[in-house]
Amino acid sequence: MRKVLSAALIALAATIACNKLKSEERIxxxxxxxSVAEWKGSAPDHFHVGSFKIExxxxTRSDGDIQAGxxxxxxxxxxxxxxPxxxxxxxxxxxxxxxxxxIALHPNAEFRIEKVETLxxxxKGAVAGANKLVTGNLSLVGQTHPITFPAKIAYKGDSLQVEATLKIDRTKWGMTKYSNADSGLYIIPDADIHVKMQAAKV
Known part of the structure; x- marks a missing residue:
């Protein structure tokens, strides 16, 4: 887990290197x-729910807006x-x-923020109080595609909180198994994601 987190911090540092960190900017x-990404996967007659960890x-800029992540x-x-x-x-x-x-070939998924705009x-479907529109690139099982979703981003002292709900069509990333509605086992391609994330100022 430490290696994964270190890689994420290195990636962010590379982004910052292109524009030297100013004193009013914060990591x-x-x-x-x-912090979790809760998921819900559904078939026509049942569903399962669970979560992933987030690292x-x-x-952020001096005005508090997120510029990279x-x-x-x-x-x-x-x-x-x-x-059970x-x-x-x-x-x-x-x-x-x-x-x-x-997981044997692709142990991690990754999301990189490209843009955050005022909402x-x-x-429809956004969390209560959603105030931003987040755009970025999501990498899953070796493929990367852009996604955009509404989110609620709030600051409390030295912490930043993000909450968002979105749908991911797994077939866009090549996860097509059980996606044929005429097959014996059919799993609806769209998965519901509920992100609940907390971050502290470094």
């Missing part, structure tokens, strides 16, 4: 113990909330397999 490090850091999600941190203990490993091992995240008005 916030994600609190891994209190990484953000860079790199986040790593260790696939090995995947958890399930709804199954004796059954849970079957689902988690399947999700880690080549049918889904293929004017409401967006």
């Amino acid at each position: 916030y490090k994600v609190n891994t113990s209190s 990484g850091s953000l860079l 790199t986040f790593v999600i260790p696939i090995s941190s995947i958890d399930n909330f709804d199954l 203990a004796e059954v849970k490993p079957q689902l988690l091992n399947h999700l880690k397999s080549a049918d889904f995240f293929n 004017d008005g409401s967006v």
Whole structure:
């Protein structure tokens, strides 16, 4: 985990190097113990829920707006909330397999912020109080594609809190197993994601 976090910090440092960090800019490090990306995967007649850990850091400007950020999600941190203990490993091992995240070849997912804009008005499905529109590149199982989603970003003292809900179509990243509605086992391509992240000023 330390190696993964170090890589995220190095990536952020590379971004900052292009524009020397000013005294009024701040780096916030994600609190891994209190930050999660909760997920919900559904079939037509049932669903499962769980979470991933989040690691990484953000860079803010003097006005408090986020200008950069790199986040790593260790696939090995995947958890399930709804199954009994004796059954849970079957689902988690399947999700880690080549049918889904293929952890043997792609142990981490990564999200890099490209742009954060002020959100004017409401967006369907957004968390209550969403005030920003976040755009970035999401890397999963060896593929990278842009995503945009509304988020609530707030500051409390020396901490920064981010909350967002979004949908990810796994087939866009090549995770096409069980995506045929006419097959015996069909899993709806869209997964619901609920990000709850806290970061502290370094």
